Amino acid sequence: MNKLKNTSDNPFYDPGLRKRHAQAKRFKLFSIASIVFAIAFLVFFLGDMIVKGLPAFQQTYMLVEVTYNEKSINSTRKAIDKKYRRIVSRAWLRDIPAMVENQPELMGTTQMTWVLVNHQIDQYMKGHYYKIKDKILSTVKDKQAKGEIELHFNRNFFTHGDSKIPENSGIKSAIIGSVLTLIVTMLIAFPLGVMTAVYLEEFAEDNRWSQIIEININNLAAIPSILFGLLGLAVFINLFGMPRSSPMVGGLTLALMTLPIIIVSARAALRSVPDSIRQAGYGLGLTKIQVVQDHVLPLAFPGIMTGSIIGLSQAMGETAPLIIIGMIAFIPDSPGSIFQAATVMPAQIFTWAGMPERAYVERTAAGIMVLLSILISLNALAIYLRKKFEVNW
């Protein structure tokens, strides 16, 4: 850049120019710094989650001789050679009678099978902190040298519910609980929210009543979510006597919480539909309902969908109100209906985070990864829907 000089032949000289440039530069620098800062946090968080959580997707199995006979069914420990009894997972042994029942041909045979091992040995295999007696450790090392103990993909994590035996615990029942809860939430919050928005935006007179409603909706969006849990407890469980811990109650409670988000976003979407479309409809002698139903709502649809999905993903990550209505319970079996006790993903993560065993640390992180990937997919779906149904003018 040329040096700016206060010369008499430059009529455009501004003495404050240097200061102005410095100011602009400073402003830009601050903005960039804050972005870098935010990204650094995000990367750190995600990186930490992934590093901690990835091991949970693998689990240690051991190739060992298993004897299926009367004795081993009555006392399952006896199915395995004494040397390995302390290595094999209790949960796996517990399942032996069921296994034989499913496959009767196993009865009376001895098989070399990959068997789930104890979480301490699993931690040892993953190079984490472990607590194993020397004698057992040397057995494990023997096996390791023979290649008969190794890490496999952890299917149990996706096919099992919670368990007090760390190596046996999975996120399946929490995923199913979350899905059931969110189905209830959407079925209630979406139609209620959209109809409310349509009424307020298209039909309501602008009087004191609608203003009060509007203020209350905005306030509702700002209420701490745990209060919704108390409301759910008081109304749905105590008053209506619905089963506690059930996706029905959880869904209703989350619906209350999601409602204002859907209403506010649906109203914004309806408001963004140009008035000329309504005028065109009325000018052709269409009734208000025809105009709203066939012309305004389709145009507002992408916006409504986006808002609803964002509301949904918020409900999905919500824990506090569900703790109050008992959805934090220990649920080993997946709920079969919306009236059975269930837990949800964030509550499961919360439960695992409080467990003393090391194996739960990686499960907590893995749970967060599953939850986050579902949330990211939901948001991607929202973007896709918006792009797909967007009308170009």
Place this chain on the structure above:
Amino acid sequence: MNKKTSLIEKSEKSIKENAKVKIRDLNLYYSDNHALHDINMDLYVNKITALIGPSGCGKSTFLRCLNRMNDLIRNVRIEGEVFIDEKNIYDKDVDEVAVRKRVGMVFQQPNPFPKSIYENVAYAPLKHGIVRKGHECDVLVEKSLVQAGLWNEVKDKLKEPGTSLSGGQQQRLCIARTIAVEPDVILMDEPTSALDPISTEKIEALMLELKEKYSIIIVTHNMQQAGRVADYTAFFHLGDLIEYDETETIFINPAKKKTEDYITGRYG
């Protein structure tokens, strides 16, 4: 029934001009703001009537009184009577939606529905039960687009969105959409002010054709346009109807000083 009477009136046209719309002592208030003062006017069958005047003089407001579009605005109070085919459309037993079927409207900004060209035209007639889906509807869509002078340009792309057309084409699509409902009266609120001169010319030619079948009332800021197309011209000023006469008289020999000032550009 009304349709029949209007047909009879049309056949009597050669004898003398019939008042299709009669406005009697029309007053309009936006809350406390008295926007139209005692308007009395007769609008004739198969004529184009132009409403001119400076911005904010109430001509658009007046236009919207003729199909009760002002009912949609809050805090509007209307007094007086508007007779269409001898029936006061502000009577208690009149359904304003039915009024708008008989009195179509074209707006300043072309505002096609964000649907296909075909659907734009077909939507309202189908909803009103004028035609049934299928061949009957196709015929009506074609007829309306032909009348609006758009058929040749769009006949191969009826499935494309109406918004993909150019501004002038969009406006003619809006006219086709209005004609398809088979109104008696067409209101046009500055239909060419957002268009280029060539599109404007096409719309003006179209208006001259359409007046054979419809009574057209047009609000315009373009005095030349009023001169070119209108049979009658009304000059509005600050909510008053200052002068209303045949276009020639208004432009060449206005009775009022204010009209003359406005016409000659000395006003304001």
